[in-house]
Amino acid sequence: MTTSSSPRVALITGGSGGIGRAVAERLARDGFAVAVHYAGNRERAESVVAAITAAGGTAIAVRGDVAEEAEMAAAFAATTEALGGIDVVVNTAGIMTLGPLADFDLDALDRMHRTNIRGTFIVDQHAARTVREGGAIINFSTSITRLALPGYAAYAASKGAVEALTLVLARELRGRDITVNAVAPGPTATELFLNGKDEATIAGMAKAAPLERLGTPADIAEQVAFLAGPARWVNGQVLYVNGGIA
Template sequence: MTETTHARVALVTGGSGGIGRAVAECLAQDGQRVAVHYAGNQTRAEETVQAIEAAGGRAIAVGGDVADENEMAAAFDQTEQAFGGIDVVVNTAGLMVLGPLATFDLDDLDRMHRTNIRGTFVVSQQAARRVRNGGAIVNFSTSVSKLQFPGYAAYAASKGAVNAMTLILARELRGRDITVNAVAPGPTATKLFLDGKDQADIDNLAKAPPLERLGTPDDIAEVVAFLAGPGRWVNGQILYANGGII
């Protein structure tokens, strides 16, 4: 059954955990209906939905491989059928595999780029077709593109492609009153970022920004909520949310 409401509706890819879950919950707190997307872990997505609804919000879980155009078309269909339309798409889904360029496994390169590049393209394509006038599309980049940490070449390259897509799509949607931006987090305390790092590396990264701490998923979610709501005059930009590290 389609819900009839004047509330804005958001689809958050990768919304079952980490930054994605924080974004989904933050948008729900702002009064948006939220479709929490997952690729493989439906249980975690349902937990996010339950947390949103326990706090008085409205949410559903939708599944699909972000790089598969048919599965994502179905996820967009489910969202529209449940809530009557889509106003905001936030594409947090991504993979990060690290290693020196000279020895990097090309299968890992292909797997990461399939999610980060093709996945962002597929989701952005659906969003460009479906988001209602007055809406917002928010992709996810990385501050590593400027920090240039060794070992991040493949990951940063994939996010460089995200930057290009974001900036060009903003211009292609001229006349639709739809903003298109990307958020580029710095070091953020998520499982994706912390895995494989020893405590000394984590401590050094925490000291790097003038605010002298790692970011949190909530820090990033607040930036997304601004772009997805009141930030209507910010368009075609890459916002570096990193506590001043660069």
């Protein structure tokens, strides 16, 4: 375990943009040393690192394709070597492709499942092996698994698998004092969500929640901070963070 003089360490996959960036910056404000993972855009990851260090925090950038076991082994090893260990893993990395099931491109299905299912599985494997006692593993699902909106079948299926992995892993880590949960955002104003949607669609989804707005990355990061820190009695759960839409 970390000592009182050592910061806790968090590795955030997909930490270079959108929700991942918000999570990295929030955990850094909470005192974590942060490894900002990226797949291809090093410049964007380094900008997150620069923002964190400018605010007085500690951060590094680590690279890897979440669906490539050797690359993620290297990312976990680099984090441990640079920051002294890993206490929290937040797996925000994911892709979303939409379309009706009857016409959905199977190559697109395979690409999405490679990142969202295989990638989560590999990240969780390494997290299960390396996260220290008292730590947390936080996966990302989606409220679409409950909303069941047309066009989201392939994406919802991939995230349903993430939820299953999460619930089983929580039980497999019995006795380790490591919590395993998933955060399931609703419509959130990120590039991933907004891409390809017209203004009317976005406005309609914003009105769907009783709070009558889209979520923000900061809204989601707040819940991750809860699971990464004080929520030691929340385990094996899917936390729906969507303003009451579902």
